[in-house]
Amino acid sequence: MQYRIPIVARGKVIEDCEVTCEGRYGASFLCPDPNKYLPEILLPTRRALEPLYQISLDDVVDYLIELGTRLRIDTNPHLQWALELASVFNDVPSHLVRGAMAAFPTRFLTREHLEAMIATVGREHLDGWKSYERSTGRISHIHAFGVPTAHVIAGNGPSVAMMTFVRNALIRGYAIVKIPSNELGTAVALARTAIDMAPDHPLTRAFTVAYWRGGDVDFESKLYHPRNVERIVAWGGFASVRHIAKYVRPGIDLVTFDPKISRSILGADTFSSEHTMREAAIRLADDVGNGNQNGCTNCRVSYAISDGSPASLETLRRFGQMVFDEIQRLPPEVSSEALHMDAGFQSKIAALAMLDDDFHVIGGDKRGGVILSLTGDQVDFADELRYRTLNIVPVKDYDAMLRFITRDVQTVGVYPENVRDELRTTLALHGVQRITSLGYMREYGADIDPHDGNEALRKMCTWVVAEDCMTNYAPALWRKPAAAPGGRTRPAP
Known part of the structure; x- marks a missing residue:
């Protein structure tokens, strides 16, 4: 038809x-x-x-x-x-x-x-x-x-x-x-x-x-x-x-309002207990999967504070599985399996799954996927991640993460809450336009709050000024000063 x-x-x-x-x-x-x-x-x-x-x-x-x-x-x-x-x-x-x-x-x-x-x-x-x-x-x-x-x-x-x-x-x-x-x-x-x-x-x-x-x-x-x-x-x-x-x-x-990419930051306290890990996983799953990861505000890469030890990486493996499982539990009115998957994208995920010294891949099909980078580098196609696919990148500290943060990053979701106040100025100076709580990345009031760093409605207007220079006898170079009633300057006759 x-x-x-x-x-x-x-x-x-x-x-x-x-x-x-x-x-x-x-x-x-x-x-x-x-x-x-x-x-x-x-x-x-x-x-x-x-x-x-x-x-x-x-x-x-x-x-x-x-x-x-x-x-x-x-x-x-x-x-x-x-x-x-x-x-x-x-x-x-x-x-x-x-x-x-x-x-x-x-x-x-x-x-x-x-x-x-x-x-x-x-x-x-x-x-x-x-x-x-x-x-x-x-x-x-x-x-x-x-x-x-x-x-x-x-x-x-x-x-x-x-x-x-x-x-x-x-x-x-x-x-x-x-x-x-x-x-x-x-x-x-x-x-x-x-x-x-x-x-x-x-x-x-x-x-x-x-x-x-x-x-x-x-x-x-x-x-x-x-x-x-x-x-x-x-x-x-x-x-x-x-x-x-x-x-x-x-x-x-x-x-x-050019396409942006969005990230999340998981502070060390995220992994302090099973409760905080589960809470972060539930929130992150929505940030990844809401709307099937079709928006600029969807998370595609998450930076997790980790010392890189085998125990820490094992914790991140468990956390990645939690996130993947929570993505599957998202309600159908919010998210669902992919309808069309690009064959080239699937082949990239399959190639990473074979590099088990560098990556740990969970899923990677129409259900979505989680890619844990074991070496501290995000995947080279991080900006193209879709179909509810997340890359978790362990970083030793926040400075190690900043090399990945540019003006291309629109939203950063943070967990726990104190990370926002600690990093918001630093993130802004690196180009980030919005910092929010993990789990709220898709809840963006772009028509009210600044949109991609712009006050959109104001910027779409032409601002016109109509000037009255005579009521108060505004001075001008061509005028000869003369006293006006009340001490104001008035034009010479």
Whole structure:
């Protein structure tokens, strides 16, 4: 079966699907030619944004809450269609995708959550011109505006599309979303649900969704121009971001949420008793297996304080088995065995299992795996670990671990708790963007807290200042000083 993926442009659904594209796992789909419909994708004029600023921020919040009432997967045909697409083009099991979609109304679209997101920018900046009187007498009125932005979103789950919709609405920007070939449906489903709810609402018309092949120079060279977009928000990997970066120029800023890797640190007290080992194993299993290790926040490598003695390594072998067993016990709504396993990845694990002087391998199949490095070096494909696979690396002290910590590391989970306070400054200086308790690595409020080292919502805004230099007679070089009432300087007549 060939699936048809429409363009949704400024509140209109375009189903002229004449281009055949290859998806993941041998499936293909049809979509409209984006070059043909570029005029519909782009804003005809920047004045088309003005209706967004004729509604209040309270109106925006009410719109999003109402949208949430319509995002019930049991009754929403668009989400059901997106779920079917995910089962064909994505390697995340359908029940996990369904669970993520089912959480949209409560995870993203409650009033409390939306107000918390607004607070990261400041309601006074999003809903008007906040005034600041400067020491010179100048009055600065500052407003945070959303702008036309191209969003190159990730395909490792449906939540990225939902987050993008909400972020764009709150800052009242215009989003052009490039949907990934392994997550074709969710952004389209959100746009179509919004059309069903309020087809002429400015927020509905401010969310455009299209598929185009990455590297389509003819299309992208027209799209990525300052008259069309002022931001590119890219969730891609190294090659993708490097490609997009060539379009960055004066007038276009790049905001990246590039794929990161996450780690954990197990202090010496982790192994002081069976109780602490079991507790750490339960927590670490969730950090590894939650969402089938498809997120940047999933743990892939764990550094364990060890003196390297035979007794210490035997303890780590037992601990690794505990972690593997706890991964198998994760509830099905959280994690499951792999659907598709890359043969090359499996061969790498099999090769390590033969090097029993250097590695101790537990599992290593569709159930997941734990690789204990016996020599203190992480595996050379640590950044590629997936399918619920963990590498445990013994280190004699924290300094020995730091050579593995770079800006590529997003989240570090720690156990016990005192490790966080001891290491947080050191980890931050080595590039880590988030330090949390072991077992909570996947519980990331990236839409409220800093995201990959960015205050995302603030960075997606253009901050405009409108200055009043006359009320208080702000000084200027061209003025001849003259006394004004109250002792202020005023312009000479």
